[in-house]
Every structure is written in C-alpha cells, then in structure tokens.
C-alpha cells in the first residue's frame with residue numbers, strides 16, 4: 001500500500017486548506033460546551049411533518065420518476081418555482097436563468113471552476129465567508145480583501161483596489177459579496193453602496209457574485225434591494241439556498257445567472273454530481289407550490305429575532321468595556337471585536353476550558369488578519385444557553401484583558 005499519498009496530489013489539492021474551523025469545532029463537541037461556533041439552523045424549525053406528507057405522496061404518485069437521475073440544470077417544477085420567487089424582486093427571470101445546485105457551496109465551487117485559473121484575482125470583503133475562501137483557494141485564486149465597516153464593503157477602498165489593479169493591467173475574475181446579514185459579520189451592504197458597487201463593476205467590467213443565503217431572514221429595519229435587481233447590465237451571478245429558510249439536509253440551492261452564462265456552469269456541475277437529487281427537488285418544488293415557504297420563513301424569523309435580542313442583551317450585560325459587537329438586523333451571526341492587542345485565537349483555549357466556543361475571526365480573513373475578532377452564532381443554541389454562554393465568554397474575556 002502507498003503510505004504517503006502527498007506526492008500524488010495535484011497542485012490544486014495541495015492548495016486546499018484544511019479549515020481551521022473544522023479543527024476547532026472538534027473541540028466544541030463535548031456536551032458541556034455551549035457552542036456559538038457552528039452555523040447551524042435551529043432544528044426545531046425544520047418542517048418535518050410537511051416534508052413527511054409531501055415525500056410520501058411523491059413516492060406514491062411518481063416514485064419511479066423521483067428516484068431516477070434528472071437533468072443537470074435541475075427539475076423544471078423547481079426551476080419554475082424559483083424563477084417566480086426571484087422574479088418577485090426583478091420581473092423577467094425565467095427557469096433558464098436558474099441552475100439547481102447541491103447547496104450554495106457547490107455554486108461557489110462551480111463559479112470557481114468556471115472562472116479561476118491559478119493566480120487569478122478574486123476581490124472579496126474583509127472578513128468574508130470561509131467556504132468561499134476555501135472554494136476559491138482550491139483553484140488557487142489570489143484573493144484580495146476589501147475592508148468593510150458597519151455599512152458593508154467600503155466602496156472607496158474597492159475603487160482604489162480596482163484602479164490599482166487596472167494600472168497594472170490586471171482585472172479580477174469577479175467581486176464576491178455576501179450583502180445581507182453577512183456570514184461572518186452580520187453586516188448588510190447599504191443600497192447606496194450596492195449602486196456604487198455596480199457602477200464600479202460596470203466601469204471595470206468585472207462580474208459580481210452575490211451570495212445571499214440570509215436575505216429573507218430580516219428581523220427589523222428596511223430591506224435593501226438585492227444587487228441583481230439594481231443591475232441593468234446583466235453582470236451579476238446570484239447564489240440562493242434553501243439551507244437557512246427551509247432545511248440544509250436536502251442540500252438544495254440555486255445559482256441564477258444570465259441565460260448565456262449558465263451553459264458552462266451546467267457542464268461544470270455535470271462532472272461534480274451529474275445532477276442534484278431528483279427526489280429532494282420535487283419535495284422542495286411541492287413545498288413551494290403549496291405556498292408553505294413564506295410562512296416557514298416567518299417562523300424562522302420570529303425565533304432568530306428573539307434569540308438575537310437575547311444575545312445582544314446578554315452581551316450588553318456581561319461584556320467588559322472595550323469589547324464591541326455588530327447588531328445585525330437579520331441572519332444567524334454577529335461579530336465581536338476585542339480590544340486591540342487581544343487575540344481571539346489564543347483566547348479560544350481558555351474559552352473551551354470554560355465550556356464555551358466561538359469561531360476565531362482570523363479564519364474569515366483572506367489576508368490572515370482579524371486576530372482580535374470572533375463570530376458568534378445565535379440560531380442554534382437555546383435561549384438559556386445564549387445567556388449562560390455569553391456570561392462564560394465575558395468572564396473569559398475579562399480574565400484575559
């Protein structure tokens with residue numbers, strides 16, 4: 001047997017970074033640990049009975065079809081439902097714009113596979129979604145981070161970055177943004193900045209990748225239009241997913257792009273899984289057809305809105321002076337900044353000893369910075385766990401200040 005496979009690895013495989021998060025998450029599995037580290041939806045929201053009823057009917061009425069391979073683009077009833085779901089924001093979207101994927105994570109992989117050669121530039125927020133960083137680094141992208149503030153990616157700095165690159169005759173392959181209640185920071189890109197982002201993307205002829213799993217989970221405040229709605233030049237690729245508004249276990253999501261752009265993406269997906277599961281797609285399509293998705297989103301919004309309020313109250317009550325955090329108006333996460341000089345990575349060990357866990361902010365920075373930051377999840381822990389967990393975390397921070 002070949003003991004060491006490493007010499008056989010491709011250059012791309014060698015570049016796949018094992019996620020720091022996954023390593024740290026192993027430590028959080030002890031039952032006594034209160035974990036703010038995962039990004040899991042609350043399982044009590046999963047509509048188990050409705051899925052059971054729909055699944056049985058599909059198996060009874062068209063079981064042999066449901067258990068067969070399907071087209072790579074996805075099942076037409078689901079593409080139709082999603083086209084009208086997305087058309088609520090921008091009329092004119094047709095099933096041809098929609099490619100069903102096995103999770104948005106696959107959408108990221110498809111885009112990376114289609115666009116990125118080794119050394120190609122991808123511009124993204126600082127911090128940004130770790131799964132995006134992982135997908136792009138597997139294709140050996142050179143990632144350039146643009147800092148964000150509490151209104152999202154800073155457009156003055158994006159402009160500087162794009163201008164600097166243009167002077168060197170370099171053009172990014174795309175600009176990756178998570179504009180709504182961003183994972184990890186919970187920050188939302190303002191409408192003014194969305195418009196500016198499009199202007200810059202048009203001026204520099206760079207596509208935008210709008211990854212928005214949390215958009216529908218707004219608890220308060222006014223929604224900003226999705227970037228694709230403001231786009232007049234067909235320059236935006238959108239990733240949407242059922243994971244946070246329905247359930248992640250079906251592994252269903254969608255990629256929306258101009259019709260002429262989707263051909264290559266379909267071929268890219270073909271070699272990944274041929275097609276996403278037919279059965280799951282029929283379940284999701286029927287769930288949407290029955291009008292169950294909106295009420296389901298309402299249930300999730302209420303629960304997460306309450307949990308977010310409890311976490312914010314606990315942070316205010318327990319955290320020592322000098323610690324700051326975002327106050328997201330939706331989504332699953334908030335972002336904590338420790339006073340300069342403190343290091344969330346070294347603090348992690350003490351936190352685990354006190355049976356509380358978070359994700360170190362550094363993991364979300366494509367430039368390796370952000371040592372004094374952490375991401376906290378409020379969707380998964382119970383309300384009691386949130387209060388007790390923040391109390392423990394605050395005590396760890398205070399002791400290490």
Ligand SMILES: Cc1ncc(COP(=O)(O)O)c(C=O)c1O
Nearest residue numbers: 103104105129178183241243253
């Ligand atoms: C910004 C972002 N994109 C993509 C994903 C992947 O989602 P999916 O479960 O659809 O693969 C996540 C999951 O947390 C996410 O936060």
